Amino acid sequence: MLATVWNCGMMKPRLGRILAPNLATSPCLCLLVETGSSLLLVDTGLGTRDIADPGRLGRSSAILNIQRDPELTALWRLEASGYSPSDVTDIICTHLDRDHAGGLSDFPHARVHVHKAERDAALNPPTASERERYRECHFSHGPDWVAHDKLSEAPWFGLDCIRDMDGLPPEIVLVPLPGHTRGHTAVAVKTGDGWLLHCGDAFYVSRELSEDGKAPLDVRAFRTLAHNEHRLAMLELVRLRRLAKVTSGRITMFATHDFAACRELDGKSFG
Ligand SMILES: [Zn+2]
Numbered sequence: 358m359l360a361t362v363w364n365c366g367m368m369k370p371r372l373g374r375i376l377a378p379n380l381a382t383s384p385c386l387c388l389l390v391e392t393g394s395s396l397l398l399v400d401t402g403l404g405t406r407d408i409a410d411p412g413r414l415g416r417s418s419a420i421l422n423i424q425r426d427p428e429l430t431a432l433w434r435l436e437a438s439g440y441s442p443s444d445v446t447d448i449i450c451t452h453l454d455r456d457h458a459g460g461l462s463d464f465p466h467a468r469v470h471v472h473k474a475e476r477d478a479a480l481n482p483p484t485a486s487e488r489e490r491y492r493e494c495h496f497s498h499g500p501d502w503v504a505h506d507k508l509s510e511a512p513w514f515g516l517d518c519i520r521d522m523d524g525l526p527p528e529i530v531l532v533p534l535p536g537h538t539r540g541h542t543a544v545a546v547k548t549g550d551g552w553l554l555h556c557g558d559a560f561y562v563s564r565e566l567s568e569d570g571k572a573p574l575d576v577r578a579f580r581t582l583a584h585n586e587h588r589l590a591m592l593e594l595v596r597l598r599r600l601a602k603v604t605s606g607r608i609t610m611f612a613t614h615d616f617a618a619c620r621e622l623d624g625k626s627f628g
Contacts, residue, residue: 358528359391359628360546360553362611364619365402365431366456367424377575379562384619385456386611387431388555389438390546392526395446398467399544399555400613401431401460404495413494414455421456432463442466447503447525451557452541453479455492457613462498470522472533473504475540487585490538505531513545514600514608534559534597536590537583543597545608548628554600554610558583559593562615566601 366385373381385402408425411418427433432442442464449470450458458479461469479491509520519531519542528547535541537558544555561580565572572580584590601610609627611618 358393358526358546358548359626360548361389361391361626362622362624363387363389363402363431363434364623365400365429365434365460366407367426367429368421368456368614369424371420371422373422377579379573379576380579380614382616383614384616384623385429386555386613386615386619386622388544388546388553389431389435390529396435396440396444397525397529398431398445398448398460398464399546400451400457400557401448401463403430403456404460404463405430405432406462406494407455407459413492414459415489415492417489430463431460449525449529449531449544450475451544451555451613452538453495454490454538454558455495457557458495459492461495461500465498465500467501468503468524469500470503470505470525470531472519472531472535472540472542473506474535475538475542476502476504478539487538508533514604516596516600518545534590534593536586536588536593538585541590550627552608553627554608556597556610556612558613559590559597560612560615562612563610563618565594566598566610568598568602 364384365387368383387402388399390397411423445464445467448467452475482488505519508517513530516532530545532543546553561576
């Protein structure tokens, strides 16, 4: 199992350098997983249609200020690697926010795995903020959803998890981390080099995983706005900190929008 980190989107929020300097350059890190017989993606970042028409991303598109570089899409990166979109059989989404699910329609034949609570919230958003964060246009092609919510009796490094998902290899495990969104999950992938944990938006900069947990002020302020249920998200962050401590570097953990992680990992393969 080979997994490669790809940045599939870049946002430079307006006034970000002044109001949130640690988030002023915000990538969208995804994973390409090559199993030997199929290709999988973990998250899709922004899609080619979003790059062509950022208005698809809703009212906040002007603030997000996505960089309109088609080379920063999963589709472009896949084709540049010699693959075709139809080679991607499955996509596993940490959650379905616009900056994670924007590329789903570039892979209309792929099955889309996600936590059931997330799929349900995205297709029928219960609140005004959820009606804004999930974009109907990202799902209008009718994805072939595979929704998961059955916890395994065997935890993953002490955390509740979902294993042995229909059509996915056992080396891929979902770790539910609700809070950022209702069905937000981290996605663990076991490679020949050890476990990778794509943490989605459970944190923003790696300093949040340190033992004292002191995130920069701008990150702390931003996450209160970004999380659907902040208290729950903070509890999950405590669990990730504990995981980082007990595994002491044996698991490569990264967050979607961490620019330092992007500089270190973009294009890097594990396995
Ligand atoms: Zn995000």
